Amino acid sequence: MKTYTPITKDIRRRISDALGDECIVTNQDEVGTYSKDASGLSYPPELVIRVQETAQIQRLMRLANEYKFPIIPRGGGSGLAGGCLPVLGGVVLSLEKLNRIISVDTQNLIAQVQPGTITKDLRDAVQQKKLFFPPDPAGMDQSTIGGNAATNAGGPSCVKYGTTKDYILGLEAVLPSGRMINTGTRTRKGVVGYDLTQLLVGSEGTLGIITGLILKLIPYPPAVSAMTAVFSDLPSAMQAVTQILNRGHLPSAIEFLDAKCLLLVKDILSFHVPGEKSTLLIIEVDGNPEQTKRDIKTIGKILKEVGATHLLPAFNEKERGDIWNVRRQVSLRIHDNYALYIPEDVVVPIGKIPALVAELPKFEAEYGLKIYAFGHAGDGNIHLNITAQNRDNMNRVEMGVKAILARVIQMGGTISGEHGIGQAKKRYLSMELSAESIRLQTEIKKVFDPNMILNPGKIFPKEDFNNRLL
Ligand SMILES: Cc1cc2nc3c(=O)[nH]c(=O)nc-3n(C[C@H](O)[C@H](O)[C@H](O)COP(=O)(O)OP(=O)(O)OC[C@H]3O[C@@H](n4cnc5c(N)ncnc54)[C@H](O)[C@@H]3O)c2cc1C
Numbered sequence: 001m002k003t004y005t006p007i008t009k010d011i012r013r014r015i016s017d018a019l020g021d022e023c024i025v026t027n028q029d030e031v032g033t034y035s036k037d038a039s040g041l042s043y044p045p046e047l048v049i050r051v052q053e054t055a056q057i058q059r060l061m062r063l064a065n066e067y068k069f070p071i072i073p074r075g076g077g078s079g080l081a082g083g084c085l086p087v088l089g090g091v092v093l094s095l096e097k098l099n100r101i102i103s104v105d106t107q108n109l110i111a112q113v114q115p116g117t118i119t120k121d122l123r124d125a126v127q128q129k130k131l132f133f134p135p136d137p138a139g140m141d142q143s144t145i146g147g148n149a150a151t152n153a154g155g156p157s158c159v160k161y162g163t164t165k166d167y168i169l170g171l172e173a174v175l176p177s178g179r180m181i182n183t184g185t186r187t188r189k190g191v192v193g194y195d196l197t198q199l200l201v202g203s204e205g206t207l208g209i210i211t212g213l214i215l216k217l218i219p220y221p222p223a224v225s226a227m228t229a230v231f232s233d234l235p236s237a238m239q240a241v242t243q244i245l246n247r248g249h250l251p252s253a254i255e256f257l258d259a260k261c262l263l264l265v266k267d268i269l270s271f272h273v274p275g276e277k278s279t280l281l282i283i284e285v286d287g288n289p290e291q292t293k294r295d296i297k298t299i300g301k302i303l304k305e306v307g308a309t310h311l312l313p314a315f316n317e318k319e320r321g322d323i324w325n326v327r328r329q330v331s332l333r334i335h336d337n338y339a340l341y342i343p344e345d346v347v348v349p350i351g352k353i354p355a356l357v358a359e360l361p362k363f364e365a366e367y368g369l370k371i372y373a374f375g376h377a378g379d380g381n382i383h384l385n386i387t388a389q390n391r392d393n394m395n396r397v398e399m400g401v402k403a404i405l406a407r408v409i410q411m412g413g414t415i416s417g418e419h420g421i422g423q424a425k426k427r428y429l430s431m432e433l434s435a436e437s438i439r440l441q442t443e444i445k446k447v448f449d450p451n452m453i454l455n456p457g458k459i460f461p462k463e464d465f466n467n468r469l470l
Pocket of ligand 1: 076078095116138139140143147149151152156208209418455
């Protein structure tokens, strides 16, 4: 089998001559940070390049084709699937300095941005002009818009507003060949030719390096109200979700936390966790100020009707901040408390959430796991935070993960709703996709990247590429 060329002194000199010495990161502590993302995986880069302009990326891609070394695009490094890690060595290409918001067009409700723009910075900048970029991944103060596009990031607001792909009108990208492409439109509609924009979105940096984005904005909702509701168990909480939606309400967030999550943060809750199966719903509505207040009151009534034991409305920023802090603290504490932490983000049909969560204790007992479940109840996206106290029995843990994912697929679900496949989940790809679907997708990859230099080793296991590099 062929292998990639290591980054020799000669190659490094060619890169330095072509791009300028200043974009090579030399501080070893800093280089170390590029060996990780938020997945818990770690692969050291041979070289880290931080570019300042798109032309440098084109020159780098040409050298990568000439010598056959991998290039791994990286945004904020907040990914949970190891997508930006150099699993087969090569050059990590950081886009964080390409971070300008080029324009916010209030007449046509679009923004033009560079890929390294931090998600929260964009949301704040457009909000100042009373415009809204809805995608709200919880890691938004670290993630970049380029990374969000490459993973088609979601977040709590997806239930009402959709995912990142719904806000991308057009892209500028450097292809693996080094050539540039502009896809899509600056208009809100367009159906000319195949939709290359949406092919690049969610492709996890394997088909092209996104260097510019044209984003759709919408008017900023002037008011937001929120409410938390405690239920004695998860099925009644999910019944409440169905009732809210069936009675014509479309909240801008419907999140749930299971009993294990609640017990983990009981010291910061403003209520007593009544039982071992208690479940919390967080509901947010946005829009006109008077209407949101009315909506949250009506939703409160529905929640009571279906058995909420405790309701806590939040009409102002401080109260809403407290609610979301509970959600954030759960993630942080799970991450900090366990030696082994595997973040899965499965999706099942909404009505199947209680059945899946009810089966988790069986998987915990059989495979020695502790699983914390929270997530986006309104769209069926459950973050299964799979933990163990040590890493001694990885085989058993992986068998457990596989068994859970198999069950999710059996329920009509998918193994990833928003984090992507990257390195972490590629071994499970064929559980969900047919051989024909994988064949077609790997053929697409070869058309874009015949030398397999752009983010190799991601999404598809190497056997899907037969005798090629990887
Ligand atoms: C605390 C926390 C909460 C999170 N919550 C959510 C959530 O609610 N919803 C959600 O969807 N995700 C969430 N995530 C995951 C993560 O924030 C998203 O996947 C995010 O989109 C990654 O963006 P990034 O810039 O950090 O990308 P990176 O981690 O740097 O890269 C991710 C992938 O995108 C590729 N990539 C990055 N930039 C480019 C580019 N310009 N061109 C081509 N490819 C590129 C990389 O090669 C890699 O495959 C969370 C993460 C954390 C740590």
